[in-house]
Amino acid sequence: MIPIVPGIILYLVLTIWLTYSCVLNSEQTIFSKLMDKLPSACFSLTTRLCGEKTAKKLSKITDKTLAIIYFVVVLGSWSIILTYGYDFISKSSHVDSRHKISGYFVFLLCMWSRQKAGTSSPGYITERNMAKYDNYPYDNLLYANKKCPTMGFRKLARSKYDKFTNRHVARYDHFCGWIDNTVGEENYRFFLLFLLIHIFMCLYGTIVCYQLFKGECEDRDLFNAIFFNAETGEEVEADLLVIAHFMFMKHFQLFSVIVLMFAMVVVLGLFFLFHMYMAANGMTTNEYYKWKNVKKWHRKQRHKYEEAVIQGKIKTGGSDEGIMAMGEMPEVDVGCVGTSTLPKSSDDGEASQNKGKSNEIRDPGDMPKNIYNLGFVENMKEVLFPRCLRPDAKARALAAHYEFMKQQKGNLGQSTKAETSKTK
Numbered sequence: 232m233i234p235i236v237p238g239i240i241l242y243l244v245l246t247i248w249l250t251y252s253c254v255l256n257s258e259q260t261i262f263s264k265l266m267d268k269l270p271s272a273c274f275s276l277t278t279r280l281c282g283e284k285t286a287k288k289l290s291k292i293t294d295k296t297l298a299i300i301y302f303v304v305v306l307g308s309w310s311i312i313l314t315y316g317y318d319f320i321s322k323s324s325h326v327d328s329r330h331k332i333s334g335y336f337v338f339l340l341c342m343w344s345r346q347k348a349g350t351s352s353p354g355y356i357t358e359r360n361m362a363k364y365d366n367y368p369y370d371n372l373l374y375a376n377k378k379c380p381t382m383g384f385r386k387l388a389r390s391k392y393d394k395f396t397n398r399h400v401a402r403y404d405h406f407c408g409w410i411d412n413t414v415g416e417e418n419y420r421f422f423l424l425f426l427l428i429h430i431f432m433c434l435y436g437t438i439v440c441y442q443l444f445k446g447e448c449e450d451r452d453l454f455n456a457i458f459f460n461a462e463t464g465e466e467v468e469a470d471l472l473v474i475a476h477f478m479f480m481k482h483f484q485l486f487s488v489i490v491l492m493f494a495m496v497v498v499l500g501l502f503f504l505f506h507m508y509m510a511a512n513g514m515t516t517n518e519y520y521k522w523k524n525v526k527k528w529h530r531k532q533r534h535k536y537e538e539a540v541i542q543g544k545i546k547t548g549g550s551d552e553g554i555m556a557m558g559e560m561p562e563v564d565v566g567c568v569g570t571s572t573l574p575k576s577s578d579d580g581e582a583s584q585n586k587g588k589s590n591e592i593r594d595p596g597d598m599p600k601n602i603y604n605l606g607f608v609e610n611m612k613e614v615l616f617p618r619c620l621r622p623d624a625k626a627r628a629l630a631a632h633y634e635f636m637k638q639q640k641g642n643l644g645q646s647t648k649a650e651t652s653k654t655k
Contacts (some may be wrong), residue, residue: 277289295411296408297408297409297411298349298408298409298410298411301345301409301410304491305341305345308488308491308492309338311484311485311487311488312334312436312485312488314484315482315484315485316334316439316440316443316485316488317331317334319443319482319485320439320443323443323446323447324446324450325442325443325445325446325449325450326439326442326443326446330439334439337431337432337435337436338432340428340432341428341429341432344421344424344425344428344429345410345425347421347424347425348407348410348412348414348418348421348422348424348425349410349411349412350412351412351417351418351421352415352417352418353393353400353401353403353404353412353413353414353415353416353417353418353419354400354401354402354415354416354417354418354617354619355396355398355399355400355401356387356390356398356399356400356401357384357399358384359631359632360628360631360632361384361385361387361631362624362627362628362630362631363619363624363625363627363628363631364387364390364401364416364619364624365387365627366618366619366624367387367388367389367402367603367618368388368602369388370388370599370602370603372525372599373518373521373522373525374386374388374389374390379392379399381397382398382399384399386399387399387401389401389402389403389416389515389518389603390402390403391403391517393406393413395413396413400413400415400416401415401416401417401619402415402416402419402515402617403415403515403517404419404422404515404516404517405515405516405517407422410422410425414516416617416618416619417617417619417620419510419515419614419617420614420615420617422506423503423506423507423510423614426499426502426503426506427503429495429499430495430496430499430500430503433492433493433495433496433499434492434496436488436489436492437489437492437493437496440485440488440489440492441489443485444478444482444486444489447478448474448478453469453474453477454469454474455469456469457469458473458477510610510611510614511607511610511611512601512604512610513601513603513604513605513610513613514601514603514604518601518603522601525598525599526598528595529595529598529599532592532593532595533595535592536592536593536594536595539592544592545592
């Protein structure tokens with residue numbers, strides 16, 4: 232007999248562990264390293280075998296892999312619900328037939344949230360609209376006032392160069408392969424809505440399917456029924472395991488979907504709570520991993536300092552110098568499978584310019600504070616009502632646009648005069 236209940240428990244445990252290790256954990260796991268190295272290795276192999284042009288075309292297709300998987304899973308599960316679940320509801324006296332109507336609305340709401348999150352702009356920064364997104368001060372720890380090597384203009388605080396879109400994103404959070412879009416200041420709220428609606432959809436589907444299975448157990452009095460082992464022919468006493476196996480075999484497609492939906496409730500629920508925790512503390516996913524590195528550095532530096540004090544090797548230097556020795560944190564790429572530190576020659580960040588000083592033993596002082604954490608209420612306001620969309624930001628952007636047009640007009644006038652004088 233298939234150990235269906237232990238198998239489901241094992242599946243859920245592995246799913247939760249995978250979610251933690253790939254998303255919530257600050258250290259790179261074997262899986263996240265594999266996902267980081269595997270694409271480049273495959274691209275190199277394809278280039279050698281098929282040529283660079285073919286490799287680039289295949290690379291564009293593989294970039295959409297998670298989005299394709301999303302549609303396969305969601306549409307596949309919905310087709311099973313429509314084919315088997317709706318027929319089950321029609322025959323059941325335990326589930327109201329109106330759930331067949333509400334099911335369509337839930338599915339359409341799910342598709343709408345995916346479309347909204349996947350097509351909304353995260354907040355792309357250019358030289359012309361920079362005033363609109365220049366809403367945060369530099370902390371000189373996570374962000375420093377400097378130019379982006381790739382784009383050539385000033386890198387705003389809390390922004391980051393996104394290698395997937397080759398553009399700068401305001402209050403960059405991460406790139407989500409499931410929606411095939413970068414999540415930033417303007418569309419973070421739609422990303423959270425996407426998660427919340429999908430949690431509701433999976434929970435709703437799980438509850439309805441559970442009521443269907445429970446109703447059939449009651450109608451057929453399965454807990455008092457007699458079962459036989461198909462291999463030995465012996466009688467088997469009815470229990471939860473036996474009944475679960477019976478329902479699994481009889482309603483294989485629908486039972487598989489309910490297991491998947493319940494697992495996704497757990498996974499998406501944890502992921503949503505993780506994002507709510509960061510939003511409540513004034514952090515993005517990008518900043519969450521940066522702060523992990525800051526804490527790790529501070530803990531290590533504190534340990535070195537205390538050992539140096541005991542050994543009498545302490546070097547003078549205030550706590551502020553100790554923190555400044557750390558310099559700006561290097562950038563990391565943030566995606567659906569955790570982080571991967573960018574090389575020193577990357578587009579959007581290098582290690583500390585004070586790297587030589589960081590080897591000196593100094594008192595690191597107190598753990599630095601997150602200046603972007605303004606309290607729960609204000610932090611949530613910034614998510615629901617982004618600063619870049621508020622009236623003052625729009626006014627600054629409009630004034631900057633008029634100034635730009637004025638300069639362009641002035642430059643055009645000067646060039647016209649110069650051409651006229653040459654003609655004379």
